[in-house]
Amino acid sequence: MGVYAVGARAEGDVILGYDSFRPSTFVDAFRFMYENPGLMWSKTVEHLVISGEAMGIALLIAIPLGIWLGHLHRGSFLAINLANIGRALPSLAVIAIGLGVFGIGTTNVAVALVILAFPLMLTNTYVGVDSLDPDPIEAARGMGMRPYQIVLKIELPLALPLIFAGIKTAAVYVVATATLGGVVGGGGLGDIIVNQASYFLKGVIAASIAVAALAFAASFAFGLLQWAVTPRGLRRRVEMIEPDVSTGVGEAAVT
Amino acid sequence: MIITALAASTPPVIPNYGGPPGGKHGCIAQNGTFCWDWVKGHWGDILQPRLLEHLELTAIAVGIGFAIAFAAALLAHRKRWFETPFGAFSAFLYTIPSLALFQLLVPFTGLTMLTIEIGLVGYTLLILFRNILAGLRGVPEEVLEAAQGMGLTRLQVLLRVELPLALPAISAGIRIAVVTTISLATVAAYITPLGLGQPIFNGLQTDFTTEFVATGALAVALAICADSALVAAQWAFTPWVRARRAT
Incomplete structure (x- = not known):
């Protein structure tokens, strides 16, 4: 696990011992992508697979749980505080603890990403369902709808904007954080970013651009999915910055 | 019985005072997951x-x-055109x-x-700028x-009206900025060995599990404590928000 930048301790060294920076390095970064399509492609796929696994697992747990708690208007203390703790968790520390528990490999990165993504989704889903206008729900009950029909036909569609705000925030956060997997041998584009010795600064920049592009693409893809699953009558102009209760500001995530 | 049998069959062990605490077969020597x-x-x-x-890193x-x-x-609040360039700049840094x-x-x-x-x-910058604005x-x-109408000057309006009313949003921004910075400062030790990231990376490099697990746990504890302390401070400094909620 020789992942620590060699020479990083030598105070006053120009750079980690490998490469210096020129303005043309940015051009070189794009040339790097062009000249190493196989490497870039395989690392991007690894990155997507691990992010996708984590997102899938977190979605499957957080969304039903959030809808259920929100429907019953219970567990607000749990849902709100989980988000605060989840947002506070230092990602590298979670990955380090996961490495101790699960050993080296992709499992611990995936588990860490699930832990980091889960609270963002749960809180947004919970608040989205819990804070709905009670009138349509009572009307639906008056019409003789059963509880599961109320959940599926009334509450879920109306809560979609907030649910997807949480999913999009989590997606950006997961894609950005998966980069840290490179530190613990978890694969993905982080492998390039932590290996300046082999790929030089141009490779580091190329992989960073790929990570940022993936994060935007993930957010955009979930935006499209939101548009597709929202009933026609509820569709509105998609806003650039969705309100997100877990962060207070609509924002991307850096890691 | 087994112990006596072993003691009889093996030569006496000379205590190694230079070894890790816990002894030759202790947690540290075996590279256990977490050694107290x-x-x-x-x-x-x-x-x-x-x-x-x-x-220190976080506070600075x-x-x-x-x-x-x-x-x-403040500039973007007075001159609206400034919001877009600074917002775009800070959002770019953030990605x-x-x-x-x-x-x-x-x-x-x-x-x-x-x-x-x-x-x-x-x-x-992005977190704080957006929340303050x-x-x-x-x-x-x-x-x-x-x-x-009461005749307050622009400065008085800012200091006595706008800033106190903006305090909840500003402190929410500070809270997010602090926990984000605590998280990123661990990553920063990849470059310069400072802060809690240093033992994490050192443990990863030397493959000594306790060092990165224990330091990781300490970093998590620090983040959660800092978050709770800021919530308490926010609660203490904005009594009018509490009063509004109570009524």
């Missing part, structure tokens, strides 16, 4: 100094970041993966604390008109 002996033994020389360094970064973001938000940003700064500022702080300050913009129009 190591934490106790190295609290004084590794964990506590690194914890204080981490707090959030302090400088707040000063810049506050000035920018750069931190592991890469710290490496990119090294050719300019070297393997120093300055490199870490520039990176950390850059990441706080949202707080200032959220002040109701009637309140501002009433203040002007």
Whole structure:
């Protein structure tokens, strides 16, 4: 696990011992992508697979749980505080603890990403369902709808904007954080970013651009999915910055 | 019985006073997942100094970041055109993966604390700028008109009306900035061995599990404590929000 930048301790060294920076390095970064399509492609796929696994697992747990708690208007203390703790968790520390528990490999990165993504989704889903206008729900009950029909036909569609705000925030956060997997041998584009010795600064920049592009693409893809699953009558102009209760500001995530 | 049998068959063990605490077959020697002996033994020389360094890194970064973001938000509040360029600039900084940003700064500022702080300050700007500006913009129009009608100058309106009313949004921004900075400062140790990230990376490099698990746990505890402390401070400094909620 020789992942620590060699020479990083030598105070006053120009750079980690490998490469210096020129303005043309940015051009070189794009040339790097062009000249190493196989490497870039395989690392991007690894990155997507691990992010996708984590997102899938977190979605499957957080969304039903959030809808259920929100429907019953219970567990607000749990849902709100989980988000605060989840947002506070230092990602590298979670990955380090996961490495101790699960050993080296992709499992611990995936588990860490699930832990980091889960609270963002749960809180947004919970608040989205819990804070709905009670009138349509009572009307639906008056019409003789059963509880599961109320959940599926009334509450879920109306809560979609907030649910997807949480999913999009989590997606950006997961894609950005998966980069840290490179530190613990978890694969993905982080492998390039932590290996300046082999790929030089141009490779580091190329992989960073790929990570940022993936994060935007993930957010955009979930935006499209939101548009597709929202009933026609509820569709509105998609806003650039969705309100997100877990962060207070609509924002991307850096890691 | 087994112990006596072993003692009879093997030569007497000479105690190794230079070995790790816990002995030859103890947790540290076996590289266990979490050895309490190591934490106790190295609290004084590794964990506590690194914890204080981490707090220092975070405080400096959030302090400088707040000063810049506050000035920018005030300017954007008065001159609307300033919002877009500064917002775009800070959002651009925010999208750069931190592991890469710290490496990119090294050719300019070297393997120093300055490199870490520039990176950390850059990441706080977006959070703080957006929250401060949202707080200032959220002040109701009637309140501002009433203040002007009472004859307050622009500076008095800012200090006595706008800033107090924006305080909840501003402190929410500080809270997010602090926990984000604590998280990113661990990553920054990849470049310069400062803060709690240093034992994490050192443990990863030497494959000594307890070091990175225990330090990781300490970093998690620090983040959660800092978050709770800021909630308490927010609660103490905004009594009018509590009063509004109670009624």
